[in-house]
Amino acid sequence: MTQTIAEGLVETGHGGLIAQDWNALTFRVNREAYRSAEVFQAERERIWGHSWLYLGHETEIPKKNDYKVRTLGGKPLIFVRGGDGVVRAFLNSCPHRGTVVCRDESGNARNFQCFYHAWTFNSSGKLSALPGDDAYAELDRFKGSMDLRPVAKLDIHEGFVFVSFDPDVPPLLEHLGEAADVLSMAAEQSATGMTTLPGIQRYGVKGNWKLAVENAMDGYHFSPTHNTFVGYLRETGFAVTDDDQYAYDLGNGHSMLVLTGHNGRLGMLWEPRFGEAEKARTEANRKAMAQRLGQERADTIGDASRILFVWPNLLFFDLEALTIRQLEPVAPGRTDVRAWQYVPTDEDDEARAMRLKTMTSFVGPGGLATPDDIEAYEAVQRGIEASKGDSRGFNDWSDMSRGMEREAKGEKGRSIDEGAMRSFWRHWDQSLGKVPGVTATSYEGGNE
Amino acid sequence: MSAPTVTVTREQAEDFLYQEAMLLDEWHLDAWLALFEEGGTFEVPTTDYQGWDRTGGGFFVLDDWDLLKARVKRLKSRKAHAENPHSRTHRMVTNVRVIRGKDGIELKANFLINRFRDHTHHTYVGRYHHDVALNEDGELKFLHRRAYLEHELLEPGARLSFIL
Ligand code: FES
Ligand SMILES: [Fe+2]
Numbered sequence: 001m002t003q004t005i006a007e008g009l010v011e012t013g014h015g016g017l018i019a020q021d022w023n024a025l026t027f028r029v030n031r032e033a034y035r036s037a038e039v040f041q042a043e044r045e046r047i048w049g050h051s052w053l054y055l056g057h058e059t060e061i062p063k064k065n066d067y068k069v070r071t072l073g074g075k076p077l078i079f080v081r082g083g084d085g086v087v088r089a090f091l092n093s094c095p096h097r098g099t100v101v102c103r104d105e106s107g108n109a110r111n112f113q114c115f116y117h118a119w120t121f122n123s124s125g126k127l128s129a130l131p132g133d134d135a136y137a138e139l140d141r142f143k144g145s146m147d148l149r150p151v152a153k154l155d156i157h158e159g160f161v162f163v164s165f166d167p168d169v170p171p172l173l174e175h176l177g178e179a180a181d182v183l184s185m186a187a188e189q190s191a192t193g194m195t196t197l198p199g200i201q202r203y204g205v206k207g208n209w210k211l212a213v214e215n216a217m218d219g220y221h222f223s224p225t226h227n228t229f230v231g232y233l234r235e236t237g238f239a240v241t242d243d244d245q246y247a248y249d250l251g252n253g254h255s256m257l258v259l260t261g262h263n264g265r266l267g268m269l270w271e272p273r274f275g276e277a278e279k280a281r282t283e284a285n286r287k288a289m290a291q292r293l294g295q296e297r298a299d300t301i302g303d304a305s306r307i308l309f310v311w312p313n314l315l316f317f318d319l320e321a322l323t324i325r326q327l328e329p330v331a332p333g334r335t336d337v338r339a340w341q342y343v344p345t346d347e348d349d350e351a352r353a354m355r356l357k358t359m360t361s362f363v364g365p366g367g368l369a370t371p372d373d374i375e376a377y378e379a380v381q382r383g384i385e386a387s388k389g390d391s392r393g394f395n396d397w398s399d400m401s402r403g404m405e406r407e408a409k410g411e412k413g414r415s416i417d418e419g420a421m422r423s424f425w426r427h428w429d430q431s432l433g434k435v436p437g438v439t440a441t442s443y444e445g446g447n448e
Numbered sequence: 449m450s451a452p453t454v455t456v457t458r459e460q461a462e463d464f465l466y467q468e469a470m471l472l473d474e475w476h477l478d479a480w481l482a483l484f485e486e487g488g489t490f491e492v493p494t495t496d497y498q499g500w501d502r503t504g505g506g507f508f509v510l511d512d513w514d515l516l517k518a519r520v521k522r523l524k525s526r527k528a529h530a531e532n533p534h535s536r537t538h539r540m541v542t543n544v545r546v547i548r549g550k551d552g553i554e555l556k557a558n559f560l561i562n563r564f565r566d567h568t569h570h571t572y573v574g575r576y577h578h579d580v581a582l583n584e585d586g587e588l589k590f591l592h593r594r595a596y597l598e599h600e601l602l603e604p605g606a607r608l609s610f611i612l
Contacts, residue, residue, distance in 0.1 A: 104598075107497070158525035199494040199506020204604030227527035273514075334604050341506055352503040357510045361518075366492055366508030366523055368515070371530035374607050385574070434559040 012443060013429035019397065019443040020079030020422070025404040027422050028397035030440035032385040034208040037094060038330040042435040048073030050166040051431075052175045054314035055079055055089055057340065058159040059195040065123045068106045071328060071336075072313070073165065077151065078102050082124035083110060087156065089163045090148040101148065111247040112148070114166055122149045126423050158187040159194070159322075160314075178250040182308045185301045186318050189267070190344030191292055196324065197356075201339040201364045207377035209313075212337070213424055215373050216307055216315050216325075217255055219245060220402060225376055229362065229369040234333050236273035245415035253311030253427035255420040258304050259319075266321050266355050267344070268302040274354060281351055309420075311427060321359035333381050339364060389441075396441040400425070461546045461555045464588040465576070469539040472611050477491040484578065485581060486529070487513045490574070492595045492612055495602065508608050509595075530609035533564040539574070539609060548595070552591070553580050563581045563610065570606040573598045 012019045017030040019040070033039055053072050056079050060068055067080035069092055076092035078101070094101050094114040101114045101121065111128065113120045125148035137143045138157040153164040155172035160183055162172055173180055187194050205212065215221065219242065221231060230240050241261035248256045264271030267285045275435060289298040308316040315325040324341040330336050343355060350421030362369045387396040403417020464483075491502070492509035498559045501512060511519055522528045543558040554577060561572040579592040595612040602608070 014604075134545070197505045198496065198498060199500065199504075199507060200496055201494055201506055202496070202601035203607065204602060206605045225529060228522035228525050230524065231525075231527075235518075236514075330604075336601075336604075339506075349503045355500060356505075356507065357512060357515070360507050360510040361515050364508055365602055366612075370521060371607050371609035375530040375609070378566070378605065 010443065013426075014433040015226050015429060015435055015438070016440045017432075017435075018425050018429045018436070020426075022408060025408060026401040027085065027398055027418070027425075028401075028406055028443065029425055031387060031396050031398055032438055032440055033428075034210060034381065034384055035332055035388065036438050037332055038435050038438045040329065041430070042432055043075060043329065046433070047428075047431050048165075048329070050164070050169065051312050052153070052162040052164050052169055052172055053312070054310060054324075054328075055154075055161045055163045055253070057196045057324065057342070058087055058156060058161055060340075061087065062195075063108060065108045066106075067102065067109060067123065069102050069104070070338075072163070073328075074164075074330075075165070076100055077163075078112070078148070079161070080123050084124060086124070087154070087161060088125060089151045089154050089161075091151070093125070093149070094119060095146045097147060114162070119146070125150060125355070127404040133272075141262075154405065158183050174319075177252050177254065179252075179254040179256070179308060179310050182250075182256060182306060182318075183310075183316065186267055186304075186316065186322055187299060188293060189289070189322075191288065192344065192345055192346040194322075195345045196342055198342040199341070201337070203337050203365045205331070205335045205337060205374055205377060206333055207335060207374075208251055208332055209327045209335040210424075210428070211377035211380055212327055212335055213309055213315070214421050215377055217247065217257060217309055217420035217424060219247070219257055219259070220418065221373075226369045228372075232361075232368060233273075236271070238271045238273065241412075242416050245261075247413040247415050247417060248421035249420065250308075253424060253431070255309050255423050257307040257415045257420060259307070259415060260304050262344050264320060265302065265305060265318075265350070266358060274358070277350060278354060307381065309424070310440065311379065311424075317363065320358075320362065321355045323359060323363050325363075349388075391441055395443065397443065420445040456546050456553050456555075456580070458544060458546055459555075459606065460588065462541075462544045464580075465541045465544060465555065465557055469541050473537050473539055475523075475534055477523055477611075481517065481520045482515075483588075483590055484516065484584070484593070485591050488516065488590050488592065490516050490519075490590075490593045492597065492608060495597050495599050496587060510612070517588065519611075528609075530607065533565075535563045535610045537564075538562040551579070553579055553582075554578065561612065563606075566605070568605055570603070572606070572612060574612070 010021045017033045020027045053432055061081040070077050070079055078092045079089045081087050092100050092102055096119050099114050099116045101112045111120050111122055122128050123235050127146045132141055150165040151163040232421050238368055245259045267282055270282045298372050306318040313327045317323040324340045324342050326338045328336040364370050390396050400418040400421050403419050490511040496504040526532050531592040540560040541557050545556045547554040557576045559574055563570045577594045578590055580588050581591055583589050
C-alpha cells in the first residue's frame with residue numbers, strides 16, 4: 001500500500017497504538033492493543049480501576065437481603081440489597097484474611113458468614129459476630145473497623161447500578177452524559193416500569209473485550225456476517241435496510257447506533273413475524289405512551305432501535321426487544337459476557353413469550369445471529385497473530401478508516417461507517433496513554 | 449373418550465435417541481428436522497435455569513416451529529459462519545428413561561457431547577427432557593425437545609452454534 005504522510009498530519013495516540021491521519025483520511029489501530037498482556041494489565045489498572053462500571057440492575061435484587069455475586073475488573077463482588085432496602089456492593093473478600101465470603105452465586109441471606117473463622121456480616125456489610133472476640137484489644141474499635149469493604153462508589157440511574165473502585169470519579173450522571181437519557185428512554189417504555197428477568201446468558205468468548213465493543217458499534221458487518229439471519233427476516237416479510245441509520249459519539253467513550261431499518265420493535269413498531277395479536281397491542285401501547293410522555297417523546301423512544309455502548313463495560317440493545325450485556329475482560333484474548341432480558345413488568349404472558357422468543361432468536365450464543373458475531377471476533381483474535389512483530393510498516397495495523405472523509409467534513413456518521421469505533425478508540429487511547437514495554441510496529445514505512 | 453394408552457419401550461426410546469444423535473453428528477439436518485411433529489419446539493434454557501417456562505426467563509434457544517426450520521436452513525447454509533466449517537461433534541446418550549405422564553410420553557436421558565473446532569475441544573454435559581408422540585405409523589416424533597445444560601456457564605469458545 002502506498003501512503004504519503006505529510007509532516008504533522010499524522011496523530012499517533014499517546015501510546016502510539018492508534019494512528020489517525022487527517023490528510024490521508026485513515027485511522028488505524030495497532031494489533032498489540034488486542035494481544036498484549038501489558039496493555040491488558042494497564043487497562044485493568046487505568047480503565048477498570050478508575051471508571052464507573054456497570055454492575056447490575058436493581059431489579060435483580062428486588063427484596064431485602066437478596067444478593068448476587070459478580071466479578072468486575074477481576075474483582076469478586078457481592079451485589080446486595082441490605083435489610084434496610086439499600087443497594088450496596090462489597091468486595092467479596094473477608095476483612096479478616098481475605099477469604100471469599102459468599103460462595104453462592106445468588107440468594108437471599110440476612111447474614112454472610114465467612115466459613116474460615118466464622119466471622120459474620122449482616123447484609124448491610126456490618127461485622128455482627130466474631131467468635132472468641134475476647135482475644136482482641138479495644139474490641140469495639142476493632143470490630144468497627146472490620147466491616148465488609150464497600151466499593152469506593154455506587155450510584156444508580158433508572159435502576160442501572162454502577163460502581164467505581166476509584167473514590168474520585170466524577171458524579172455518575174456527569175460520566176453518563178448523553179447516555180443517561182438513552183437509558184431513560186428504555187426505562188420509560190412501560191408505565192409500570194421495567195425489570196430484568198432471571199436467566200442470564202453467561203458465556204465466554206475467545207476474543208479481546210474491545211472486539212466485542214467494536215462489533216456492537218459496527219453496522220458495516222451486519223449484512224455479510226448475518227446473511228442467514230437477514231434471510232430469515234426477509235422470509236418473514238421484513239425488508240432490511242441500512243439506509244438512514246447513524247452513529248453517534250456521546251462523549252466520555254460512550255457511543256450509539258440509531259437504527260431505523262433493521263428491526264421491528266415489540267410493543268413499538270409492528271412487523272409481520274410478530275403476528276396479529278401483537279399488532280393491536282402495539283397500537284394500544286403507542287397510544288398510551290403518547291398520552292403518558294407526550295407525542296414527541298413517545299415517537300423518539302418508539303420509532304428507532306438503538307445500540308448503546310456505555311464506557312467501558314455496558315452494551316444496551318434496544319432492538320426488537322431489550323437486552324443488557326455486560327463485558328468482563330478476563331485476559332487479552334478472553335472475555336466473559338453476561339446478558340439479561342430487560343422487559344416491561346406489566347406484559348401479559350403471550351406478549352412476554354413473543355418477546356423472549358424474538359430476542360433469543362437473535363442474541364446470545366445459541367441465537368441465529370450472535371454466534372456469527374462471536375465467530376468474527378474469535379477469528380480476529382486468531383488472525384492477528386499473523387502480523388505480530390511484522391516490521392513491514394502497515395501490516396500490523398487494523399483499519400477503521402471507513403467514513404472518515406464524511407467525518408472530516410463534519411457530516412453525520414452512518415451506522416455502516418466506522419466512526420463509532422474511532423470515537424471509542426480515541427477515548428481508549430486517552431484513558432490508557434503510554435504502556436511501558438509496548439511498542440507498535442512503526443506506522444510509517446509502508447510496504448509497497 | 450379417553451385417548452388410547454400408548455406404550456413406548458425403553459428400547460424404542462433408545463433407538464430413537466441414538467438415531468437422532470447419529471443424524472446430528474453426521475449433519476443430516478433435514479432428516480433430523482423430520483424427527484419432529486410439525487409445530488414442534490426446541491429449547492435450551494440458560495445455565496442458571498430455575499424451572500421457568502417460555503414466559504419466565506432467559507434461554508439460549510427458544511425456537512418455535514418457524515425458528516426451528518430457520519435454524520436448520522441457516523445451518524445448512526455456507527453463510528452460517530459460526531458453523532462454517534462445521535464443528536465435529538460426538539454424542540453419547542445414556543440413562544434413557546421413558547416416563548408416562550398425564551400429558552403424554554416424556555423421554556429423559558443424559559447427554560455428553562464433545563465438540564471439536566478451531567483445534568480446540570469443548571464438552572457439553574446435560575439432560576434431555578423431550579415430550580414425544582407416536583404418529584400413525586408408530587414412529588416416535590418430538591413435540592417439545594429440551595436440552596438442559598449442567599454447566600455453570602459456557603466457557604470461552606463454547607457457544608451453541610450447533611444443535612445441542
Ligand atoms: S478469613 Fe474470614 S473469618 Fe477469617
Ligand atoms: Fe453482529
